[in-house]
Amino acid sequence: MRREWQKARRIVVKIGSALLVDNGAGVLRSAWLDALCDDIAALRKSGKEVILVSSGAIALGRNVLGLPKGPLKLEDSQASAAVGQIHLAHAYESAFRARGLAAAQVLVTLGDTEERRRYLNARSTISTLLKLGAVPVVNENDTVATNEIRYGDNDRLAARVASMMSADCLVLLSDVDGLYTAPPGSTPDARRLEEVADITAEIEAMAGDVGSELSRGGMVTKIEAAKIAVAAGTNMVIASGKVLNPLSVLASTGVCTWFLAHSDPVTARKRWIGGTLEPRGAFVDAGAAAALASGKSLLPAGVTRVDGAFERGDAVAIRSAEGAEIGRGLVAYSHTDAAAIIGRKSGEIADILGYLGRPELIHRDDMSLRKKGS
Numbered sequence: 298m299r300r301e302w303q304k305a306r307r308i309v310v311k312i313g314s315a316l317l318v319d320n321g322a323g324v325l326r327s328a329w330l331d332a333l334c335d336d337i338a339a340l341r342k343s344g345k346e347v348i349l350v351s352s353g354a355i356a357l358g359r360n361v362l363g364l365p366k367g368p369l370k371l372e373d374s375q376a377s378a379a380v381g382q383i384h385l386a387h388a389y390e391s392a393f394r395a396r397g398l399a400a401a402q403v404l405v406t407l408g409d410t411e412e413r414r415r416y417l418n419a420r421s422t423i424s425t426l427l428k429l430g431a432v433p434v435v436n437e438n439d440t441v442a443t444n445e446i447r448y449g450d451n452d453r454l455a456a457r458v459a460s461m462m463s464a465d466c467l468v469l470l471s472d473v474d475g476l477y478t479a480p481p482g483s484t485p486d487a488r489r490l491e492e493v494a495d496i497t498a499e500i501e502a503m504a505g506d507v508g509s510e511l512s513r514g515g516m517v518t519k520i521e522a523a524k525i526a527v528a529a530g531t532n533m534v535i536a537s538g539k540v541l542n543p544l545s546v547l548a549s550t551g552v553c554t555w556f557l558a559h560s561d562p563v564t565a566r567k568r569w570i571g572g573t574l575e576p577r578g579a580f581v582d583a584g585a586a587a588a589l590a591s592g593k594s595l596l597p598a599g600v601t602r603v604d605g606a607f608e609r610g611d612a613v614a615i616r617s618a619e620g621a622e623i624g625r626g627l628v629a630y631s632h633t634d635a636a637a638i639i640g641r642k643s644g645e646i647a648d649i650l651g652y653l654g655r656p657e658l659i660h661r662d663d664m665s666l667r668k669k670g671s
């Protein structure tokens with residue numbers, strides 16, 4: 298078993314429509330789904346957290362509604378998703394319940410991972426579900442997504458979810474078992490790559506279009522997903538889901554392609570917060586430096602001043618009383634709400650603001666501290 302798989306604590310598994318839905322009959326492949334849920338229950342038992350990103354809503358729903366084969370108009374795919382998603386939810390709920398696990402449906406739209414205010418919400422909801430022992434089952438909310446505002450394919454959606462959740466492994470299960478040097482169907486000497494350390498132009502050129510009829514994503518979107526994943530410190534695997542128990546088969550045979558990240562998710566996230574984002578404001582706290590350095594979150598109590606105008610989810614700097622930057626982080630409150638609660642105990646927040654917000658202004662997981670001397 299590969300070290301990256303063995304070490305992975307939080308795994309996102311993306312399931313393509315062609316695996317879940319029988320192409321000819323348009324019905325759910327329940328035996329396959331049951332076997333997959335056995336794999337997930339086993340992973341959970343071994344202490345790993347699993348988040349599913351499941352396609353299949355449109356493929357299932359169009360059959361129930363009796364729509365003809367071929368490309369669908371936007372309204373018809375939205376209607377199909379509404380019908381199919383309820384079938385999917387039912388199937389996951391009963392398969393996981395039979396294994397003593399709770400399934401949790403999470404439908405996201407593009408803004409949930411791209412807009413930082415909503416990103417913090419989605420991240421904390423999925424974290425809470427994992428903490429409570431549920432298996433989040435994520436899909437795009439295709440019923441309200443329009444062609445302009447959508448992820449469009451679940452490969453990239455899964456990569457965004459993996460990056461948002463700081464997962465250390467993303468597995469794309471579909472009808473292809475890896476990245477080949479040339480299209481395997483038409484090129485006899487095409488060879489599957491075991492691992493990709495860097496996504497070079499040569500690697501991108503190998504991604505001919507090997508998509509199947511049911512799924513939107515071909516190899517091109519898988520490479521796009523790999524770029525998102527590895528930039529976030531997540532290793533990505535392309536593996537075949539055509540077999541029963543695809544995750545245990547993956548663990549035992551290792552037939553797949555690994556895209557290797559150069560850092561771990563926590564380091565990548567801290568780098569993103571500390572380096573890429575422009576702070577929209579600052580908190581001044583004379584005593585914060587030592588507490589933050591020992592791994593604490595920034596609480597309202599010690600903050601003496603709020604500078605700038607920012608919304609929840611924006612990057613905000615943390616400064617000492619002398620003005621030196623101690624670190625940066627994603628803030629849990631807008632500048633007006635933050636100004637109202639600084640200097641106060643976290644327990645008073647609900648009384649002051651009229652709603653129960655987070656106890657911290659910036660949670661330590663959302664914070665990147667300046668190294669000494671930099």
Ligand code: GLU
Nearest residue numbers: 352353354355450451513
């Ligand atoms: N979200 C779509 C569905 O559930 C699938 C998108 C894809 O196949 O990548 O039907």
